[in-house]
Structures are given as structure tokens and as C-alpha cells.
Amino acid sequence: MWQYQKTLQYPINIQNSNPLYAKIISSQLGGPDGELGASLRYLNQRFSAPYDDVRGLLTDIGTEELAHMEMIGTMMHQLTKNLSAEQIKRAGFEGYFVDHTNGVYPSSTAGVPFTAAYLQSKGDIITDLHEDLAAEQKARTTYDNILRLIDDPDIMDAIRFLRAREIVHYQRFGEALQLVTDRLNSKNFYAFTPGVDRPVKMH
Numbered sequence: 001m002w003q004y005q006k007t008l009q010y011p012i013n014i015q016n017s018n019p020l021y022a023k024i025i026s027s028q029l030g031g032p033d034g035e036l037g038a039s040l041r042y043l044n045q046r047f048s049a050p051y052d053d054v055r056g057l058l059t060d061i062g063t064e065e066l067a068h069m070e071m072i073g074t075m076m077h078q079l080t081k082n083l084s085a086e087q088i089k090r091a092g093f094e095g096y097f098v099d100h101t102n103g104v105y106p107s108s109t110a111g112v113p114f115t116a117a118y119l120q121s122k123g124d125i126i127t128d129l130h131e132d133l134a135a136e137q138k139a140r141t142t143y144d145n146i147l148r149l150i151d152d153p154d155i156m157d158a159i160r161f162l163r164a165r166e167i168v169h170y171q172r173f174g175e176a177l178q179l180v181t182d183r184l185n186s187k188n189f190y191a192f193t194p195g196v197d198r199p200v201k202m203h
Contacts (some may be wrong), residue, residue, distance in 0.1 A: 002063060009067040010161045014078040014154045019093035021150050022079035023109055026096075028146070028162070029072040030106025030114035033138040039065035041119035041135060048123040051183070054176050058132075061169050068162055073104045075155060126184070129177040136170040 028034045042062030049055040080093075080102040088097050095111055106114035120131045143163035147156060 008071055010158055012071055012074045012158055017081055017083055018079050019083055019088055020091035022076045024149050025075055025146055027109040031108035032118045033142050035065050035069035035072055036106050036114055037118040038135060044121040045128045049125055057176050076104050125180050129173055132173045136166050140166040
């Protein structure tokens with residue numbers, strides 16, 4: 001159960017409409033390494049996580065990713081308000097506009113709609129945490145790429161905040177991986193898989 005605070009995690013106040021920039025940042029809403037996929041990944045992985053503290057971390061970060069999705073959606077909305085037909089055509093925004101007007105819709109910059117294929121939940125905590133570490137770095141790289149393509153300080157400020165949070169999440173998942181690995185090693189987890197492998201002597 002969640003309590004919703006009716007405020008953004010970080011303020012968004014974009015002064016100038018720009019459909020091209022909306023298109024560029026859209027991947028961090030519904031693209032392969034975006035915030036929607038991150039949130040669903042972590043909030044689903046938590047069910048099979050074997051330890052309460054790791055479940056709590058996945059819940060916390062998954063919930064924060066929802067807040068990041070809200071920030072990206074707000075940016076897209078502010079960037080596409082009151083567009084003229086000329087602005088839409090000049091930015092190559094016609095395809096999006098025809099299907100969604102200025103509604104916020106989860107898709108990549110290339111126009112590919114969000115799909116659950118973007119996320120993984122394997123049910124093995126070591127595998128899932130490695131997936132999560134990679135996901136945070138891919139998101140960080142995407143934010144780096146976005147920052148290379150835009151020059152609006154109102155957008156760049158919020159994107160830098162989001163990028164910094166990806167780095168923090170990467171650090172927290174790294175700590176969780178070490179914790180889980182230590183606990184599983186103490187049970188000789190890497191020597192054999194109970195019920196599947198025969199025990200082997202580790203040298």
C-alpha cells in the first residue's frame with residue numbers, strides 16, 4: 001500500500017514548448033531503459049526476493065521509479081502544450097501527434113510502444129540484482145545521451161537530478177548484491193543447487 005504525496009519528487013517548470021525535446025526524453029518514460037520498465041521490474045522482482053531487507057529495497061526503488069516516471073510525464077506534457085502545426089511538423093512530431101495529440105503515452109524516442117519485454121523477473125535474486133545493476137547503468141547512459149542533445153536549462157536541471165538518482169540506485173543494488181552473495185555463500189549456495197546438483201567439493 002502506498003501513500004501518494006501530491007507533489008513531484010523534483011520540481012518541473014519548463015517555460016518553452018518543444019516537441020522535439022519531448023520526443024527525445026520520451027524514451028525515459030516508455031523506452032527500453034525507461035522509468036516505467038524500471039518500476040515494474042523492481043516491483044515484480046520483490047515478490048520472489050528471499051530477504052526482507054532486499055524486498056524493501058526493491059519496493060523503495062520501484063516506488064521511486066514511479067515518481068521519476070511522473071517527472072518525465074510532466075516534462076513531456078509541458079513541452080507539448082499549445083503547439084502550433086508548424087512546430088509539430090518542424091520537429092517531426094506528426095506521428096506522435098496524430099495518434100496521441102499531446103497526451104502522454106509510453107513509447108521510445110523511435111516511436112516503439114512500451115512492452116513488458118523490456119523488463120526481467122527471473123526469481124533468482126543473484127540474476128535479478130545483476131539485471132538491476134545493468135538497468136541502472138543503461139538508464140544513466142540514456143540520460144547522458146539526452147543531455148548531449150538538449151540545451152534547455154529547465155529540462156537539463158531535472159534530467160541531471162534523475163541521472164544522479166540512477167547512480168544512487170546502482171550503488172544500493174551493488175550493496176544488496178554483496179549482502180545476498182555473502183548470505184548465500186554461507187549456505188554453500190555456489191557449491192551446488194539443492195535438489196538439482198550433487199554436492200561438489202570446493203577447492
